[in-house]
Amino acid sequence: MSGFQSEGSVTGRVYLDWNASAPLRPEAREALVAALDVVGNPSSVHAEGRAAKAVVERAREQVAVAVGAKPREVVFTSGATEAAGILRQVFPHGAVCVDDIAHDALWSHFDLTHAESGANVLAMGLANSETGAITEPPQRDADGFFPYGARRCSSLLLDVTQVVGRIPWAFAWSEASLAVLSAHKLGGPKGVGALIVREGLDIEPLSLGGGQELGRRSGTENVAGIAGFGAAIEAAMRDLDAGRWRAVAALRDRMEAGIADAAPETIFVGRDGARLPNTACFVTPGWKGETQVMQMDLAGFAVSAGSACSSGKVKASRVLTAMGYDDVAAASGLRVSLGPETRPEDVDRFTEVWAAAHARFRARAA
Template identity: 40%
Template sequence: MAEERLYMDWNAGAPARPSVRALVADLLTRTGNPSSVHAEGRAARAAVEAARREIAALVGAEAKGVTFTSGGTEASVTVLAPDWTLFGRPHRFDRLLVSAVEHPSVARGGRFPADRVETVPVDGDGVVDLGALDRRLGEIAAAGERAIVSVMLANNETGAVQPVAEVARVGRAHGALVHADAVQAAGRMAVDLAGLGVDVLTLSAHKIGGIQGAGAIVRGAHGFAFPPLLTGGGQEGFARAGTESVAAIAAFGLAAREALAEIAEMPAVAARRDRIEAAIRAAAPSAAIFAAGAARLPNTTAFAIPGLPAETALIAFDLAGIALSAGSACSSGKVRPSGVLTAMGVPEALAKGGLRVSIGPTTDDADVDRFAATFARINADMTKRHGTKVA
């Protein structure tokens, strides 16, 4: 009998929770539009509003600040817009500043013109340069302009945690609005909207064990309101038109409640991550562990082995029944180094070999042992095949 596959790519999408699968199966047997006033509609509305409260609790916010979207990308594109309101009055932003390691949904600038989007550098661990941010915001303010700053709370490739509270402090000093992409951080570390001091953050259901197709924008109590991306009906308080996906949203709420409870388990997850990294170093002493000098998510390891291309390693792991992810993008047969690793100053040849292991609360010691044995074998096979040690 073939060995069961081992999923170690939680940052791409966490497995749907058993409770979530059961809830979705039940909800799909029901009907009712949450905008309808009959009993079925009211039941659907109740499910959406319960989820809204659960999402708010996950990030220490108020339910009235939560707007549901189709996912994290839509959420980020929606809020990265020049024309907001502040206490009901127009409040225009002239520029968007993003860190050099943002997810493409942020890095591409949302609804800002391309020539209004600027990149803030990061250090060798992928942590934003607060001094550079402060200086550029000062220049923008001196020119009579306003900026939105977008810095992710935790990086999807390396797990590096950004000093978002400091980013917010610097931003406020220059009149900037601050957005944090908290898609990878939620459920893996404590997230408190007020404590971070940001104006808005964005989330995604399938990163915490919900299902694909739901995300959220969460606003703080700072008086800002974003312009809708989708207009039409009055759903979500006219902030996002379109009939809500009740099953996906309700699943999001349930996943948020369980993810919040799991934060207490993260030290055990971090211990398994550390065992994974020890196994990598034992088999390949020259391995580079990226962002190792920064605070990181407890579940994420990004690494590369000199001389071992990412696509070769991914195929080998996949054939061995283990799902990992690459830190490089493959397009039309061409391998490009990860933009995140490049921004961190990683040499191109090494960046092309970037791999990511991301685990979760259900990853156990036997899974770690299996990864370690598989990695050691793959490294030995590559050494034998190429005649020289790849690590």
């Protein structure tokens, strides 16, 4: 059975922010360290270069198998955010229509300049990082377009960063033209990810230079990071097949039940719909999420008030606002995201500490 580095056993802290970044898997660490000793450049034709190229291509195969794609469809990048930059490359002169609750990596490309004539591409997350809510993409209409509100989009880009390794998904049976993901969300190293490009789709390069990655992203490959990515995603799929995330979902539900008992006024976002097995997002109106994060941090728990890319921004959550919550509620959300190494005692202790902090909050507000 695969595992992760255990922060709690070393520091006494409990890590409950897996949607921000998963702890490094031992398989990824081993592959990464081994690749650091591969001295060649993957673009070199000598034996050392071929050895480095073999490391990259093995990881490409591992990623392709995990996401249900062909190896030639996998482009290694520095992460999902860089991969999402393809929106500027593929459709530089057309509109990009982005789902309201998409991650900022996609939302930053929102452009309705050509809204009257329809958007060229719809970009959306398959699962929201803040709430865990799963959103099924629209089906193509009779003319082959993806309907989104009043607009019709010719192509679909999916952010599957929070999905891969947690719920079943395959690029091959999706209707997406493009997909993006990051290694560190599934126990790989930070700073590496992938863009998946449907075979036959002609794209402009993400970066110009030496023509690496079949000309789609120039620059010498991060061999060690890529090796760790491949090992991590392979191990993640083993965990998924073994049913480890079903156990995580049971722990998440146990935590939510305890919180609901302690604070009946708390709202659980997305609880009645499809969502990731590890994610709880709950709102206690008037108790700011950032305040809760700091209180829990001081008590030894790492949790979040939203997307890690938005940390430090004390404001209402754009995602919760888009879901219809008012500004007070949207600023009061807390995200707790678990993983396969989260223990029942971790969840129970968090629930107890959070409930005590909630009681103090209510006493002050009375």
